[in-house]
Amino acid sequence: xAGDMTEGGAREKLKLVFTGHVDHGKSTVIGRLLxxxxxxxDGAVAKVRRIAAETGQPFEFAHLLDAFEEEQKQGIxxxxxxxxxxxxxxxxxxxxxxxxxxxxxxMISGASDAEAAFLVVDAERGVEEQSRRHAHMLxxxxxRQIGLVVNKMDLVRYxxxxxxxxxxxxxxxxxxxxxxxxxxxxxxxxKGENVVRPSTRMPxxxxxxxxxxxxxxxxxxxxxxxxxxxxxxxxxxxxxRRILAGRVESGRVKIGDRVLISPGRKTxxxxxxxxxxxxxxxxxxxxxxxxxxMINEEFFHRRGDVxxxxxxxxxxxxxxKASVFWMGRTPLKPRGRYKLKLASAEVEAEISEIDNLIDxxxxxxxxxxxxxxxxxxxxxEIRLQRPLALDLxxxxxxxxxxxxxxxxxxxxxxxxxxxxxxxxxxxxxxxxELKARCEIFEEYYxxxxxxSVSKAAPERPLYTLGDRVxxxxxxxxxxxxxxxxxxxxxxxVLVRDGRVAGMLPLGEYSYQGAPLVNGRxxxxxxxxxxxxxxxxxxxxxxxxxxxxxxxxRWLDFNTYRRIVIGGNDFQI
Amino acid sequence: xxxxxxxxxxxVFILREAYAKLGRLGLLWSIGKDSxxxxxxxxxxxxxxxxxxxxxxxxxxxxxxxxVYRDKVVADLGLELxxxxxxxxxxxxxxxxxxxxVCCKALKTDALNSMTKTHGFDGLIVGVRRxxxxxxxKERVFSERNSSDEWDYTNQPPxxxxxxxxxxxxxxxxxxxxxxxxxxxxIWRYIDAEKIPVIDLYFAxxxxxxxxLGCAPCTGRIRSEATTVPQxxxxxxxxxxxxxxxxxxxxxDAYAMQKLRKDGYM
Numbered sequence: 001x002a003g004d005m006t007e008g009g010a011r012e013k014l015k016l017v018f019t020g021h022v023d024h025g026k027s028t029v030i031g032r033l034l035x036x037x038x039x040x041x042d043g044a045v046a047k048v049r050r051i052a053a054e055t056g057q058p059f060e061f062a063h064l065l066d067a068f069e070e071e072q073k074q075g076i077x078x079x080x081x082x083x084x085x086x087x088x089x090x091x092x093x094x095x096x097x098x099x100x101x102x103x104x105x106x107m108i109s110g111a112s113d114a115e116a117a118f119l120v121v122d123a124e125r126g127v128e129e130q131s132r133r134h135a136h137m138l139x140x141x142x143x144r145q146i147g148l149v150v151n152k153m154d155l156v157r158y159x160x161x162x163x164x165x166x167x168x169x170x171x172x173x174x175x176x177x178x179x180x181x182x183x184x185x186x187x188x189x190x191k192g193e194n195v196v197r198p199s200t201r202m203p204x205x206x207x208x209x210x211x212x213x214x215x216x217x218x219x220x221x222x223x224x225x226x227x228x229x230x231x232x233x234x235x236x237x238x239x240x241r242r243i244l245a246g247r248v249e250s251g252r253v254k255i256g257d258r259v260l261i262s263p264g265r266k267t268x269x270x271x272x273x274x275x276x277x278x279x280x281x282x283x284x285x286x287x288x289x290x291x292x293x294m295i296n297e298e299f300f301h302r303r304g305d306v307x308x309x310x311x312x313x314x315x316x317x318x319x320x321k322a323s324v325f326w327m328g329r330t331p332l333k334p335r336g337r338y339k340l341k342l343a344s345a346e347v348e349a350e351i352s353e354i355d356n357l358i359d360x361x362x363x364x365x366x367x368x369x370x371x372x373x374x375x376x377x378x379x380x381e382i383r384l385q386r387p388l389a390l391d392l393x394x395x396x397x398x399x400x401x402x403x404x405x406x407x408x409x410x411x412x413x414x415x416x417x418x419x420x421x422x423x424x425x426x427x428x429x430x431x432x433e434l435k436a437r438c439e440i441f442e443e444y445y446x447x448x449x450x451x452s453v454s455k456a457a458p459e460r461p462l463y464t465l466g467d468r469v470x471x472x473x474x475x476x477x478x479x480x481x482x483x484x485x486x487x488x489x490x491x492x493v494l495v496r497d498g499r500v501a502g503m504l505p506l507g508e509y510s511y512q513g514a515p516l517v518n519g520r521x522x523x524x525x526x527x528x529x530x531x532x533x534x535x536x537x538x539x540x541x542x543x544x545x546x547x548x549x550x551x552x553r554w555l556d557f558n559t560y561r562r563i564v565i566g567g568n569d570f571q572i
Numbered sequence: 573x574x575x576x577x578x579x580x581x582x583x584v585f586i587l588r589e590a591y592a593k594l595g596r597l598g599l600l601w602s603i604g605k606d607s608x609x610x611x612x613x614x615x616x617x618x619x620x621x622x623x624x625x626x627x628x629x630x631x632x633x634x635x636x637x638x639x640v641y642r643d644k645v646v647a648d649l650g651l652e653l654x655x656x657x658x659x660x661x662x663x664x665x666x667x668x669x670x671x672x673x674v675c676c677k678a679l680k681t682d683a684l685n686s687m688t689k690t691h692g693f694d695g696l697i698v699g700v701r702r703x704x705x706x707x708x709x710k711e712r713v714f715s716e717r718n719s720s721d722e723w724d725y726t727n728q729p730p731x732x733x734x735x736x737x738x739x740x741x742x743x744x745x746x747x748x749x750x751x752x753x754x755x756x757x758x759i760w761r762y763i764d765a766e767k768i769p770v771i772d773l774y775f776a777x778x779x780x781x782x783x784x785l786g787c788a789p790c791t792g793r794i795r796s797e798a799t800t801v802p803q804x805x806x807x808x809x810x811x812x813x814x815x816x817x818x819x820x821x822x823x824x825d826a827y828a829m830q831k832l833r834k835d836g837y838m
Contacts, residue, residue, distance in 0.1 A: 013575045043814025044706075065709075069827045070726060081709045082702050084755050091575070093753070105730040109712070112732035141732075233588045238621040245617075247585045247734075276620040288573050290584035292619055303592055327730050341735050344592075401733055408739040410730050 012090040014219055017111040018149075019138065020120035021130035022100040025151040029120060029189035030083070030096050031061030033210060036196035039085045040064060061189065065096045080110030089215040100130075104375050105327040108137060108413065115220040116145035118210075119170065123156045123186070127169045133360040136377065139177040140323060140415060142397050145220070146174060147183040147213055154188040158201040176363050183213045226250045228259070229314065229391070229399045230293070230307035231343035243274045243292040244301060249343065249398030251309070253293070254284035258310040261301055262389035267310055268295035298453075300443075304345030306389035306399060314399055317419035318387040318462065321355070324372070324380050324404070328411030331371035332378070332404075338411070340384065342402035348385040349404070355379040379417070387422045387462060422462070428486075428519075429463050429493050431503040436491035438484060440521035443475045444563045453563065467500050475564045476521050485509070486519040487539045506536065523556030576762050580613065583750040585734065586713055587617040587697070590748040593738040594695030597624040597748075598654065600684075600838060603638045604785040605759055605770050606699035606751055611649075612768050613750065614697075625652040627687065627696070631679035632662055633787035641771045656687035668789045672821045673828060679787075681837045685721040688745055695746045698838050703755045705816060707830040712737070713752055719743035721836035747838070756815050757808045764801045775799045784816050792818035 018026040034040050048063045051072065063072050065081045085092040095114055097107035111117065117138050121131055138146065148170050156162040163186040171181055186205055187194035193201055196211045208216060228251030236243045253259065257270045274292035275281045285291045293307065306314050326332050332351060340349035357369040358377045365379075372378040393400030393415035404412035428438040446453050463469055471478045484493040485506065492509035494502035511532040516524035526532045535554050542550060573581065590597060599614060599622075601607045614622050628642060646653045658666070661678040668675045688696065702709040712728050714736035729737040740746065751759075763770055773782045780793035781804075794813070798804045816822050822829055829837075 011575055013578075038812075040812075041814040042812045043817050047706075069830060081706075082753065083709065084703055106728065109728075109731045233585070234592050236619065238618060238623070241619070243619060245588055247581065274619055276615050276618075280616070286573075288578055288581055290581040290588070290617070339739075398733075403730075403732065403735040405739055408737075408741060410732075410735060410737055413730070413732055 012219055013093065014090060014116065014214075014217060015093040015095065015114045016116040016118065016214070016217065017095040017097050017114035017143075018118050018120055019097050019107060019111060019134040020149075021122070021125075021128040021134075022098075024120050024122040024125070024128075024131070025062075025189050026120045027062035027065045027096050028060070029149060029151055029187070029195065029210070030094055031064040032189045032192055032195045033094075034064065034083060034085055035061060036192055037085065037087070037211060039083075080106045082110070087211060087215055092214060097134075104133070104137070107134065108141070108325070108327070111138065111143065112141055112413075114141075114143055116147070116217045117143050118147040118149050119174075120149045120151050121166055121170055123150050123152045123162050123166055126166050127173055129361055131170070132173055133375070135174055135177055135179065136358075136360040136363075137325065139179055140325060140377070140413075142393070142401075142415070144179065145217060146179050146181055147185070147217075148181045149210065150184070150186045151189055153186045153193065153202065154191050158186070158188075158193070158199070160186075160202070160204045163202075163205075183207060183216060185210050185213055226396065227312040228253050228257075228307065228309045229343075229396050230291070231345070231399065232261075232301060232303055232305045232307065233344050234303050235301055236292070241274060241294060242298075243294060244307070245290075245292050246307070246344065247290045248285055248287050250287050250396055252284060252286035253291070253307070253309075259293075259295070259307050260310045260313050261299070262306050262308065262314055263316045263387050264299070264301070264305065265313075265316070266297065266299045266301075268297040268299070270294070271296050300445075304343075304388070306343065306345075308389075314389040314391050314396070315419045316387045316389055316422050318384040318422060319352075319381070319420040320384070320390070320416050321379065321381050321418035322402070322414040322416050323358075323377065324412050324414035325377045326372045326374065326412045328406050328409065329374065330406060330411075331373045332380075332412060333371050336406075339405040340382065340402050341405060342388060342390055343399050345388050345390075347388055350383045350385075351380055352383045353381040355381060380414075382414075390416055390419060392416050392419065428489075429484075429491070429500060429503055431465050431500075434491060434503050434505070436486045436489040436493060436503070436519075438486055438493075438519040440476070440478070440484060440517060440519065441470055441473060442521075443473050444561070445475070446563045446565050463500050465500050465503065468498055469495060469500060471498050476561045478517065478521075478560055479515060482515045482517055483509075483512070484517050484519065485524060485536075487536075487542070488519065517560060518555065521561050523559045525554050525556055576758065576765055579754055579758055580616070580762070582753070583610075583613045584617040586736075586748065586750040587614055589734075589736060589738075590695055590697060590714075590746075590750075591618070591623060593736075594746055594748070596691070596693050597695045597697065598627045598691065598693050599624060599697040600699070601626040601628055601642075601653075602699070602785070603628070603634075603642050603771060604699075605763065605774060606701065606754075608768060608770055609754075609759055609762060610697065610699045610751060611651075612766060622649075622651060624697075625654050627654045627656065629680055629683045629687065630655050630657050631675075631683070631787050632657060633667070633679070633789055635773060635782075635785065635788045635791070637773055638771065638785060654687070654691065656683055656690075658683035658686065668787070668820075672790060673825070673832065675790075676821050676832055676837065677835060681721075681832060681835050684838065685836045688721065693745055694740075695748050697748045697750065699751045700749055700838060701751050701754050701756070701759075703815075705814075705822065705829050707833050708752075711749055711752055713749050714738065715747045715749065716740060717745050717747060717836060721745075723747075723834050723836065725830070725834065757805060760801060760805050760808065764805060770801075774804065782818070784819055786819055786821075790820040792820070794818060 052059045081096045095110040097110040193199035194209045229249040232246045272294045336351045356365040356379045391400040400416045490506040511529045776796040781796040798807045
């Protein structure tokens with residue numbers, strides 16, 4: 001990490017977005033703000049002057065931001081822009097978001113990582129459809145600091161009553177979303193009233209100018225205070241170090257911490273934080289930092305796993321409810337299948353139910369819609385193909401939000417509002433109340449360089465009746481028909497034609513002639529019901545003292561499993 | 573974390589996402605300050621390793637010191653470097669005399685696009701920044717180019733919460749922009765904080781220095797007395813002249829960069 005705290009490096013930086021209905025003047029307000037504050041370079045201003053001269057149009061502050069030829073010719077913002085701005089107090093990144101309905105996805109791209117937002121409303125026209133829609137998006141994006149800019153006050157003769165009436169309307173709209181307005185500014189972007197220079201035409205306004213209001217914003221509280229969430233981007237093995245790389249989404253991690261890696265629920269101790277340069281070596285990292293963790297265990301971990309502290313785990317779930325905003329050209333439909341990307345994890349997902357469609361203007365709910373169209377918001381239930389480590393958005397934003405990919409395109413965003421916890425069972429089989437752990441589909445690798453055996457968890461850790469199971473892996477092969485007897489959970493699972501065909505307590509199981517495999521994938525040498533009853537009685541009386549004797553008597557280590565020898569590149 | 577640390581952490585995150593999600597990856601290295609910072613960030617992201625090749629699109633008109641410096645850094649750091657030229661256009665006599673935008677398109681855009689195809693790159697890491705000029709301010713971190721290398725800037729994908737577009741039809745490629753949110757002065761402050769070596773052309777000689785590097789015929793020097801990195805930072809804190817003011821191709825047309833970049837220019 002850059003360690004030198006130079007004046008420029010240490011200055012605070014705040015990201016804020018300007019949103020609002022099309023033509024309410026967002027780009028003009030920002031252009032004016034930058035111009036009056038002297039934050040624009042000569043080149044940018046000269047270019048806009050030149051375009052104005054070439055086209056015979058007046059100088060447009062908005063063109064300082066709307067750089068595309070199409071934007072200038074049509075007088076609208078198509079795509080989001082980010083500009084730097086500084087005051088005495090701190091630096092700002094100002095994001096201009098398009099107001100036109102067609103470009104809502106660009107507005108979301110701009111607003112998604114802002115710490116504060118200004119809603120720009122035209123004094124003459126008041127709150128309109130996209131004002132409400134944008135406010136709704138801000139609430140879904142988790143932005144809680146909102147300011148109101150009532151623009152074009154020059155068109156209403158700087159009338160205080162108009163300002164107050166628009167303010168009431170906007171407050172009501174935001175209150176319905178659980179949002180509060182922190183500051184209200186009447187201004188004219190075109191004339192430069194109350195932008196940087198306090199207006200003499202609105203002496204009744206006691207509050208700050210727009211520039212003053214910026215400095216009144218609070219820097220968002222760091223998620224460092226919350227529990228650790230570190231989604232893994234990759235496990236690197238470029239040299240003799242095995243490094244778990246990722247960005248800390250919240251909390252902090254330090255050398256010596258006992259961590260839990262989910263959804264595999266493996267525990268380990270952090271031994272060091274890796275770095276290229278010695279000066280970057282340290283004992284601790286917190287939210288926002290990109291790190292490389294080294295741990296004392298050789299379990300298999302992969303992209304998508306989430307590191308937490310042992311006593312504060314994420315949820316593990318394959319069934320969630322979420323609020324989803326849809327940006328796809330093809331509507332979201334019940335039973336639709338999409339790729340869901342949550343932090344660094346990716347999983348196939350099916351929309352099992354669309355509970356409600358939310359009208360962004362009125363917030364009214366329409367139950368059980370047949371589809372969710374472009375720019376619409378809905379509450380949905382989603383089934384994941386395998387359980388992921390995740391959180392409710394209200395607890396951890398970074399691991400509580402996701403996008404849905406339709407074909408090649410990111411088509412929706414969502415926040416997790418409910419999740420069915422599945423961590424009661426690690427890997428194995430489930431059928432109603434019946435549960436059994438098993439490791440028969442785990443891969444074992446012998447790593448030559450490290451002289452150790454690594455275990456890899458299967459792609460889909462939970463199976464239920466009717467599910468096809470992976471009969472062949474790199475380090476195992478089972479027949480199409482066999483029975484699994486799991487002594488520690490006292491359950492038997494029947495596999496027929498490669499699918500889970502039955503599940504029953506061990507006490508009700510009888511030998512039917514199918515080959516027997518134990519919970520770790522080793523053959524059990526049983527040829528008759530008599531053998532089975534003896535074996536069962538033996539394993540029920542298992543102690544550490546007789547363990548190896550029983551293994552020699554009943555287990556066959558060679559038929560189904562082998563250990564794959566690998567070098568550095570042993571990951572699959 | 574201070575501002576530079578959070579910029580660094582975010583860029584490292586982007587580089588690791590690119591390495592995890594894109595197939596064949598390369599880093600466009602122009603010898604300039606931005607892509608030199610990129611090189612440094614890649615070393616940090618991958619713990620001293622650089623798991624992809626560096627690419628230099630050489631127009632043959634580059635300032636000669638740039639090529640000397642390039643070869644020295646490559647040797648010092650043991651980098652895998654791909655140098656690519658549009659030999660056909662050069663043989664046919666392409667030069668800024670044919671028109672600056674025509675020349676840029678042939679020797680930079682077309683060369684880059686043919687290099688991408690020849691080497692089958694799925695992703696190119698490029699050091700452009702939002703504050704350089706208008707069309708770059710609208711860019712995405714993962715920016716798709718179609719099979720004709722064109723940028724559909726009127727229909728860019730949503731990009732939110734660190735989730736980038738990582739699914740593409742075959743034949744498309746992605747420009748990855750890890751420095752998008754850095755400003756010019758951020759780059760210099762980082763170079764200062766990290767003591768990153770940069771090419772001498774940035775430092776003033778006889779009262780002039782290069783602020784942005786490009787081809788010799790089309791790149792001018794600015795008046796400056798700055799001979800050290802802190803002096804450059806001080807100079808930039810006071811200036812209102814834009815960084816690319818010395819780049820002649822930008823001034824050819826009000827929308828020059830938008831037009832060049834639509835066809836695949838970096």
